[in-house]
Amino acid sequence: MLATASELVDLVARTARRDRTAFAALYGATSAKLFGIVHRILQRREVAEEVLQEVYVTIWERAGDFDPARASPITWMATIARNRALDQARRRSHVPLDEAPEALQVASEDKSPLDAALVSDDYRRLLDCLEGLDAERKQMVLLAYRDGLSREALAQRFAKPVATVKTWLHRSLIQLRQCLGA
Amino acid sequence: MTEREDIDALAAEYVLGTLDAGERAAVAARMRREPALATAIAGWERRLSPLLTAIAPLQPPAGLLARIEAAIDERERAPASASPGGPGVVELQRRLSRWRGAAVAASALAASLALFVGYREWRALSEPANFVGVFQKDDVSPAFLLAVDLKTRQLTIRRISAEPQPGKAYQLWIASARTAGRPESLGLIGDREHKVDLARRDFDPAILQTATFGVSLEPAGGSPTGQPSPGALHTKLMPALP
Numbered sequence: 001m002l003a004t005a006s007e008l009v010d011l012v013a014r015t016a017r018r019d020r021t022a023f024a025a026l027y028g029a030t031s032a033k034l035f036g037i038v039h040r041i042l043q044r045r046e047v048a049e050e051v052l053q054e055v056y057v058t059i060w061e062r063a064g065d066f067d068p069a070r071a072s073p074i075t076w077m078a079t080i081a082r083n084r085a086l087d088q089a090r091r092r093s094h095v096p097l098d099e100a101p102e103a104l105q106v107a108s109e110d111k112s113p114l115d116a117a118l119v120s121d122d123y124r125r126l127l128d129c130l131e132g133l134d135a136e137r138k139q140m141v142l143l144a145y146r147d148g149l150s151r152e153a154l155a156q157r158f159a160k161p162v163a164t165v166k167t168w169l170h171r172s173l174i175q176l177r178q179c180l181g182a
Numbered sequence: 183m184t185e186r187e188d189i190d191a192l193a194a195e196y197v198l199g200t201l202d203a204g205e206r207a208a209v210a211a212r213m214r215r216e217p218a219l220a221t222a223i224a225g226w227e228r229r230l231s232p233l234l235t236a237i238a239p240l241q242p243p244a245g246l247l248a249r250i251e252a253a254i255d256e257r258e259r260a261p262a263s264a265s266p267g268g269p270g271v272v273e274l275q276r277r278l279s280r281w282r283g284a285a286v287a288a289s290a291l292a293a294s295l296a297l298f299v300g301y302r303e304w305r306a307l308s309e310p311a312n313f314v315g316v317f318q319k320d321d322v323s324p325a326f327l328l329a330v331d332l333k334t335r336q337l338t339i340r341r342i343s344a345e346p347q348p349g350k351a352y353q354l355w356i357a358s359a360r361t362a363g364r365p366e367s368l369g370l371i372g373d374r375e376h377k378v379d380l381a382r383r384d385f386d387p388a389i390l391q392t393a394t395f396g397v398s399l400e401p402a403g404g405s406p407t408g409q410p411s412p413g414a415l416h417t418k419l420m421p422a423l424p
Contacts, residue, residue, distance in 0.1 A: 020251070027247050032239035039240050041199075050359030052242055054388055056250045057257070070224065075231045082199070082234075084388070090203040091384070093360055123232035144198045145233050151200050165200075173194040173226075180229055 003029035008073035016063035023060060030074060031056070034081040041085040041148030042094070051088050055081045082148075089148050129179035137172045144169065186218070193222035197230055253392055256420045313390075315417035317397050326352070326371065326397055330390060330419055335381035339371055339397075346373065353400045354378070355410050358385070358393035365396060365410050394418055 014022035315328035398414035
């Protein structure tokens with residue numbers, strides 16, 4: 001079910017007023033996107049499902065806090081999803097599967113209006129700025145953000161000490177901020 | 183580095199995702215009290231979130247919305263209160279939830295359950311905890327009462343009507359997202375109250391709210407297999423009486 005950004009704003013607002021039908025519609029419009037984000041980080045189906053459940057319960061509880069002036073609804077929801085997935089991934093008890101995620105996935109051809117809310121100039125500008133980083137550092141940033149790799153996992157992956165990973169990421173982020181100009 | 187740069191660097195690493203569990207928890211707590219940190223985090227989320235575009239959507243399982251709505255129902259429903267003015271049956275709705283590895287079946291517990299729990303006893307157990315769970319064989323026979331204070335993450339469980347079984351012990355379990363639903367033991371429930379410090383065991387409130395708790399009847403030293411024996415009773419947390 002596709003939904004525009006303004007439709008999502010309306011669904012979130014109605015969810016805040018405890019409209020269950022609107023909440024179900026919100027779920028229908030966004031759950032695949034959020035599940036993709038969560039599963040990419042956690043890689044284990046069952047854990048990802050439990051986390052996604054918690055994410056939507058949180059969305060239900062916090063719908064009243066959403067401010068459309070601050071962020072788009074999908075970004076707001078995706079942030080909740082990412083944070084919850086990362087909290088789970090960083091637990092000592094979480095064991096990720098030993099798979100190599102693709103470094104840079106090409107965006108799907110049929111760009112839904114949902115993605116349009118995330119994309120546009122911001123995405124192009126960010127990709128351009130990422131190109132300004134060394135190839136390895138760009139990889140590190142992407143693996144950290146999209147795949148949720150920890151410093152230790154990145155250190156192993158790039159055969160560098162954890163301290164170096166920290167420094168590289170720190171410098172890369174500063175460079176990105178300067179490039180983005182805001 | 184100036185303090186502002188420190189805050190920005192911390193915010194950037196938080197949003198990027200590379201902080202460890204302790205650092206993440208610290209930032210999450212600070213964010214509520216420090217507007218500068220919250221603003222820095224919002225800035226980094228704005229900068230990096232376009233990367234989420236390239237993540238392929240993935241269809242979640244068909245039953246998930248129903249589970250979400252059930253979790254919300256439990257959160258929103260308050261248990262019906264008993265008639266005031268004396269002890270009586272406290273009727274509580276119970277919601278079946280997934281319980282991996284143990285069939286919910288008639289068990290040795292059934293034979294020993296009495297019918298009533300006093301309203302006062304219920305109130306005494308559920309204060310100051312803000313969430314409770316009831317282990318019932320059927321609608322009128324609570325075997326155990328569970329209370330969890332989500333702020334301090336202290337759990338208390340008390341045997342109410344379940345009779346002690348010679349040569350056997352009741353064991354408390356939790357099945358949650360952090361072990362993908364596989365039950366973890368929370369210890370043996372003795373004759374008096376059994377308390378568990380869930381904070382020490384690294385359970386966070388969000389996990390507890392959607393976790394399933396179970397009580398099984400085991401040999402005297404606890405489950406020999408490390409997993410609950412069949413016939414366990416289970417419950418999830420719901421808001422306590424106001």
